[in-house]
Amino acid sequence: MDTVAVRPLSGRCSEIYTRREHVLIGVSALNGYFSQQVVTGLLRWAVRTFGKVGVLVPGPAELAGTLVAKGCEPGRAPAKARAAAGNTRNRVGRALAVLGVAPGEVPVLSWGDLAGDAAYLALRARVESLYTSDAGFREHCVCAVGAVVGEAGLERWRREAALPFLFAELPLVVDSPSILGVGSSLFCYPRVMPLVDQLYSGVLPISPAPEQGFLVTHLTSHLTHRNHNRQGGGR
Numbered sequence: 001m002d003t004v005a006v007r008p009l010s011g012r013c014s015e016i017y018t019r020r021e022h023v024l025i026g027v028s029a030l031n032g033y034f035s036q037q038v039v040t041g042l043l044r045w046a047v048r049t050f051g052k053v054g055v056l057v058p059g060p061a062e063l064a065g066t067l068v069a070k071g072c073e074p075g076r077a078p079a080k081a082r083a084a085a086g087n088t089r090n091r092v093g094r095a096l097a098v099l100g101v102a103p104g105e106v107p108v109l110s111w112g113d114l115a116g117d118a119a120y121l122a123l124r125a126r127v128e129s130l131y132t133s134d135a136g137f138r139e140h141c142v143c144a145v146g147a148v149v150g151e152a153g154l155e156r157w158r159r160e161a162a163l164p165f166l167f168a169e170l171p172l173v174v175d176s177p178s179i180l181g182v183g184s185s186l187f188c189y190p191r192v193m194p195l196v197d198q199l200y201s202g203v204l205p206i207s208p209a210p211e212q213g214f215l216v217t218h219l220t221s222h223l224t225h226r227n228h229n230r231q232g233g234g235r
Contacts, residue, residue: 002041005218009192010200013213022052022182023215024172026189027092029058029084030067033190040095041219042188047101052182055092056172059110060085062165069149069162085110111168119178123171126206131167134205141166144194166194173199175209184211190218 008014023046027034046053064081068074092108114120130137145162173196176185196214198204208214 002037002044002219002221004042004045005220007216008186009196009214009216012210013186013200013215016184016186016211016213017215019184020050022054022176022180022185023050024054024056024176024180024185024187025217026056026169026187026193027088029063029081029088034088034091036091036094038219039091040098041221042217043092043095043101043106044099045217046188047099047106053106054180055106055108056169057088057092057108057110058085058165059112059168062111062168065161065163066149066165069145069158071158114179117179119175120171123175123179124167127167127170127174130205131163137205140195140198140204147194169193170195170206173208173212173214174206175212177209177211184213186213186215188215188217190216192216 006017008017025042025046027039043053043055060078060081063085064077067077067081072080089108089110096106096108111120131141132138141163142159145159145166149159149162172179173187173193176187177183192214195204199206199208200214
């Protein structure tokens with residue numbers, strides 16, 4: 001059976017992990033890692049390990065901006081983003097059904113679902129305000145976007161097209177407990193996302209809430225398969 005390797009990002013994250021109270025699993029669209037097998041394996045681990053589980057999938061509007069930043073034609077990006085976001089949400093839904101999770105027991109959220117949440121909106125407004133007013137934070141954001149979009153995003157307007165994705169996601173990395181109404185929470189992803197290292201090292205004018213943690217998670221069978229491919233000359 002698949003197992004999950006975990007790496008808390010800090011000592012505080014480790015302490016939050018020991019509580020096993022709540023986890024928010026980030027699942028990306030248009031990302032080859034998040035196959036049906038991987039999504040199902042991660043969610044199987046999550047529902048067996050934590051008292052409460054949520055899943056975050058990307059919103060179509062913000063995903064469209066990232067596609068534009070990566071070189072997609074602006075006119076084609078919205079439809080491609082809607083299809084990709086829908087496929088990702090459906091993949092999560094199939095995984096939950098296979099695991100026998102009752103409908104609604106594990107919320108599957110995108111940023112649009114939080115449009116009426118005061119805590120989320122306040123944090124997002126703070127992030128956007130810092131981008132406007134703080135030159136250092138702005139530079140960190142631009143660098144973070146550049147790491148995601150690659151060379152296609154070298155044009156300034158393309159880099160800026162990806163910023164709404166970053167602004168939408170950061171509040172849930174910074175303070176999921178206040179947004180989702182839980183005592184403590186871990187944001188889980190298979191790698192350290194852009195800006196997360198800086199958030200936890202204290203170099204930014206915003207930092208994670210005391211009860212917010214970050215957990216790097218890998219499905220071990222998937223890691224073994226990828227390592228085998230690398231040794232055999234695969235990607």
